[in-house]
Amino acid sequence: MSDRINEELLTAYVLNELDEKERNRVEKAVQNDPALTQEVQMIKLVCGTVKSELLDVPLPELTGSHKMIIRNSLTVKPWKERYGIRYFLEWKIMAPALCVSVLALLIFLNVPAQMFNKENVIDLKRFTTGNDSLVSTAPTVRKTARTKTVGKIGVMDNYQPFVSRDRDFMNKVSSGYFMENAYSNNARGLFDHNFIGRRKVFKSSNPMQLINRDTASRYASSHYNLQNYEIIYRNRNRPIADNSQYAVPINVNTTGYDNVRQLLSNNQMPSSDVVKIEEMINYFNYNYSSSNDGLPFSVITEISKSPWNDKHKLVHIGFRGNKIRGINMPNSNQFSESATAKDVRIRLEFDPAKIKAYRLIGYENRDRDSGGKNIYHNCEMYANELYAGQMGTVLYELIPAASSEDSRSNKIITLKLGYKLPDKDQWHIFIYPVSERYAQFDDTSDNFRFSSAVAGFGMLLKNSSYNRNLSYSDVIRIAKESKGKDQNGRRAEFIRLVEIARRLMIEKK
């Protein structure tokens, strides 16, 4: 046995504790000495065994009472106790001085006058005429101090202005939400309505009237009460506009997830612009079941509370191209080249009596190419083609309206689906009312909870202001509980990535 190599160096070498010079020295010596080689093998074996056996050991936890004691102690001692009377006196002097100087500044910047300037409030009437949608005629609102104080216009992190006539509501909303039920008045739109003002349109409790005045009369109102889908009807003569510019694509890449994974695997926190929540959500297989009703694709919806804000709801919408009858699909997770539908368009209509505002989750950076002008009706989605077995998932966050007791229906969302069969030119329209009844968060499907964890993680990475109270630990807990079978191991990998992100955030904050 060589004397030049200290035994301890061998262990340090196996444990990767040597610097390059030493490591090379040891490697050279080991290569030339079979006894050393054997020793190193043995050390590697022991270390490997210890490591792998420890992986199987579940980590212990503090008991409930330990945690309660810690939580109870996380309060601040009152000012007097902490700093004494000296600070108390100082604060008394500082506070009024601050107020006076802030007031002076505001007056200097002419803010109060602007607050009452009506031009800052976007007049809804401007949007009811002409061919343009609400989205494109909204003036670009920049984030300035002025807009912040007004509180009636704001810019969200997806560059869409929010507006509302309801001042009380706007004052209560802490961050921006797109106005609900802003329909296009585009006469060439697939789902158009003659929309004048919100309240006028929804005066009637029967939404069938709104869908298409020509065809609504053909259908009895009793259909309206069905829980699942209602009626498929054809709409041969309606001219179709190319709405893809205004709608959100269902088929998304998943490279956004790959980038996040790569960065975190290198112990780097992804920056906000790398994080694409819609791509992260769609990276996972939710394995929606196909419906058997002869439609070319299935839609599933699930509603519950949002885990990052328990006053809000979350709706999970999943699409899957159905299998084509007679074709044997070897693997139901793969989609064949055969399209089951084309020019698929989906619009969500939220009942304003129940939903005050909604927010599409993800798709934030996509309007960059258009020069910052938002181009999304974010209640509309499309897919140019939908293949058999192909799946897409979209999440929406909903703010419930103040009181929904006076509503006669329990329908909260109307899903309107338009599509064409692959070899035909005829439009089919499919109306799908979604019931308000929702499960408690813990009773929802694995898919619902897991996708909400993924969305929550994306929001944490982007430091989203919509996140009220969700932590990395919460994401981990939800993801672990909803991991399910996880046949491809992606969900387990996700959990590991969130743990890395959590550790990075704790250490570096």
Added chain:
Amino acid sequence: MVTDQNQSKRDWLLEALDCYEGRLIQYADNMVGDIERARDVVQETFLKLWEVKRSKVDGYLEQWLYTVCRNRALDLIKKEKRMFPLTLDAEFAIPDDKSLISNIELQETKGTILDAIRSLPSNQREVISLKFQGELSYKEISKITGLSVSNVGFLMHNGVKSMRLLLEKNDEHEDFEGGVRCQTG
């Protein structure tokens, strides 16, 4: 009174708790030999963390947590005299295989890896625990324990040797019925 700053410190601390509690309890358990006491030690550690200015631990949180946890554990041991079969001041001499075994309490191990680690002499046990359970480097271990890096290397090497013997012993147990057998030679 809860200000925004304190709220975020609170959230940060609770996140850190979720992140580190498991490994810290394991470490403390290896030090004091009692899982319930270990939990108390870890609780105290986090209570201390709340009192500290966050800027003082930024970038060093893991090291800080282990160091404080260690000190709490040592205080507890001193207070309660003997918590664990082996004392802290084990010999530092290089043992050969025979004396190594005599230093290790030949308790009937249940054969788990945790029991194997627990059977180590306390100085080796600490270093092995920090390395394999805490996943810390020699340098970090040196900072936490106050030992020099070469001392850490020395103890690690002996710890690995001891683990090797213990694991081999456990393998033997599977062939024998009951009793504890020494490896001879």
